[in-house]
Amino acid sequence: MSATPIGWEVVIGLETHTQLSCASKIFSGSPTTFGAAPNTQASVVDLALPGTLPVLNRDAVEKAIMFGLAVGGTIAPYSVFARKNYFYPDLPKGYQISQFEWPVVVGGKVAIVLDGVEKTVQLTRAHLEEDAGKSLHEGLETMGVSGIDLNRAGTPLLEIVTEPDMRSAAEAVAYAKALHGLVTWLGICDGNMQEGSFRCDANVSVRPTGQKEYGTRCEIKNVNSFRFLERAIEYEIRRQIELIEDGGRVVQETRLYDADRDETRSMRSKEDAMDYRYFPDPDLLPLVIDAAWIERVKSAMPELPAVMSKRFISEHHLSSYDAHLLTASKATSTYFINMVATGVSAKTVTKWINGEIANFLNREGIAIDDPQMPSKHLMMRLMASEARGEITFASARNLFRSWCEQLDQQLIKLGEAIGQEIEQSQWQRYLDEKGLRSVSDISTIEKIVDEVLAANPKSVEEFKSGKEKAFQSLVGQVMKASKGKANPAQANEILKKKLST
Amino acid sequence: MSLISDDIHRLAKLARIDITPAETARMLKELNNIFSMVETLQAVDTAGLEPLCHPIAIVQKMQLRLRADVVTEVEHREANMVNAPQQENGLFLVPKVLE
Numbered sequence: 198m199s200a201t202p203i204g205w206e207v208v209i210g211l212e213t214h215t216q217l218s219c220a221s222k223i224f225s226g227s228p229t230t231f232g233a234a235p236n237t238q239a240s241v242v243d244l245a246l247p248g249t250l251p252v253l254n255r256d257a258v259e260k261a262i263m264f265g266l267a268v269g270g271t272i273a274p275y276s277v278f279a280r281k282n283y284f285y286p287d288l289p290k291g292y293q294i295s296q297f298e299w300p301v302v303v304g305g306k307v308a309i310v311l312d313g314v315e316k317t318v319q320l321t322r323a324h325l326e327e328d329a330g331k332s333l334h335e336g337l338e339t340m341g342v343s344g345i346d347l348n349r350a351g352t353p354l355l356e357i358v359t360e361p362d363m364r365s366a367a368e369a370v371a372y373a374k375a376l377h378g379l380v381t382w383l384g385i386c387d388g389n390m391q392e393g394s395f396r397c398d399a400n401v402s403v404r405p406t407g408q409k410e411y412g413t414r415c416e417i418k419n420v421n422s423f424r425f426l427e428r429a430i431e432y433e434i435r436r437q438i439e440l441i442e443d444g445g446r447v448v449q450e451t452r453l454y455d456a457d458r459d460e461t462r463s464m465r466s467k468e469d470a471m472d473y474r475y476f477p478d479p480d481l482l483p484l485v486i487d488a489a490w491i492e493r494v495k496s497a498m499p500e501l502p503a504v505m506s507k508r509f510i511s512e513h514h515l516s517s518y519d520a521h522l523l524t525a526s527k528a529t530s531t532y533f534i535n536m537v538a539t540g541v542s543a544k545t546v547t548k549w550i551n552g553e554i555a556n557f558l559n560r561e562g563i564a565i566d567d568p569q570m571p572s573k574h575l576m577m578r579l580m581a582s583e584a585r586g587e588i589t590f591a592s593a594r595n596l597f598r599s600w601c602e603q604l605d606q607q608l609i610k611l612g613e614a615i616g617q618e619i620e621q622s623q624w625q626r627y628l629d630e631k632g633l634r635s636v637s638d639i640s641t642i643e644k645i646v647d648e649v650l651a652a653n654p655k656s657v658e659e660f661k662s663g664k665e666k667a668f669q670s671l672v673g674q675v676m677k678a679s680k681g682k683a684n685p686a687q688a689n690e691i692l693k694k695k696l697s698t
Numbered sequence: 699m700s701l702i703s704d705d706i707h708r709l710a711k712l713a714r715i716d717i718t719p720a721e722t723a724r725m726l727k728e729l730n731n732i733f734s735m736v737e738t739l740q741a742v743d744t745a746g747l748e749p750l751c752h753p754i755a756i757v758q759k760m761q762l763r764l765r766a767d768v769v770t771e772v773e774h775r776e777a778n779m780v781n782a783p784q785q786e787n788g789l790f791l792v793p794k795v796l797e
Contacts, residue, residue: 226770
């Protein structure tokens, strides 16, 4: 991650298209299933054939209400659909039905935590709209044509727009992740970024530190992962600063992120920028949402992450930082709750989820419910054994890592099975076979300590002359000599005793 | 406010309409007439009034009809594409779209 050069401030706002998890489209009864054969899910309404009219999907509205409530925004009692006019082959009507002056949700905020510091990102609005179709070029180049698949046309979207509140690529990614966590938590969006269910556009500008006015912004499109979002913004920040420092000027334009080259390039500039000529769609009356409807949606909502986080703090005496991480996604919180229900202490489960497991998941870029994760039953046995002191944390960690790399053939035999329950007796046998049981027999540890002291006279000398660091190095040697199996507390104690005599 | 011929060219470009200089002159006149009518309307003080987003709302109180989230459409690709000038593998083919 590169830091912003001194003397510059970065300003970022995000627009996110979240695909609402509805069975049918926003204005027609066509299915929204991903991956169907081209144009098999495009009805006469989606194709804009003459004489057809749109009828709004109630569920899409309820999902928008749910989102508005979750972010503390205002649900507009009266909102209006508008036509956004432009010509493109994947937009058969020649306009997209969206909302302009009167969106369904106004305001709201999303809390993010970055490097342990909490910050709030203000939302401008969230509005309902339909998705466009897809243009395909592959395999058609020689014919000089493009293929149009309108299966996606009319898919329900909620576009969520922030204020220009973010000041670094890392903050923008933290916001995108928090928003992703929230919409999947609410169950209003499946969050699948590969399939385009959650797409971010970033508005990026730079200005000299202290300048009040915003710099000219560019909009980056086509970002379909958090990693790419961060890279695309960082590239764009560098590009804009270099441009200005070289005496140039940023031109307001839309830029496309190319992941292969790790750069953004101009898509269309302001010269031929779109003038969408929005106007209220005469095919649709204003959407009226009364208080009773909002109440009904509210009563069907799941416990929100912020509320659950507070509950974890009071029920399990967790730090607010830990509780925040545990409620970052529905999958993580469910994992935590299920694990604690098996009897492993909340403290141990938290340490694992926010430590080793998080490291693994971040490295792989996957979620906790990914099939690459060792099964819950294995993890339950592992955490329980570690908590009981049957195996040391060091051994448990190594075991976990070997599972993650799927290096452990014995495990595959044991689990035959990953995902199935593992009997306690089976598990105990597994620990014996692997020789992982922690050593807490005093005479065995004493023997190891004696050997380590004999082999490291220099460290002993240093410790006796007052160097505390030498003690840690000796502890490390003892752990290493025991292959990580010595009970660390006992090893410490015995070492201290031997050194002081 | 009145339009100039540059506005007509811009609007024609946005609407993908090719117009001749003679048509431009005629449209300029017609559109400016419409504009002056709009100006008359805009002279009315509407402060404090709720915006009227649909003409039907003056006649009677109506609200948007909604449908349940149920799939009701079955596949009709063949029939739907029967008028497509060019198609292949279920795709509509159009002149190449340049990014």
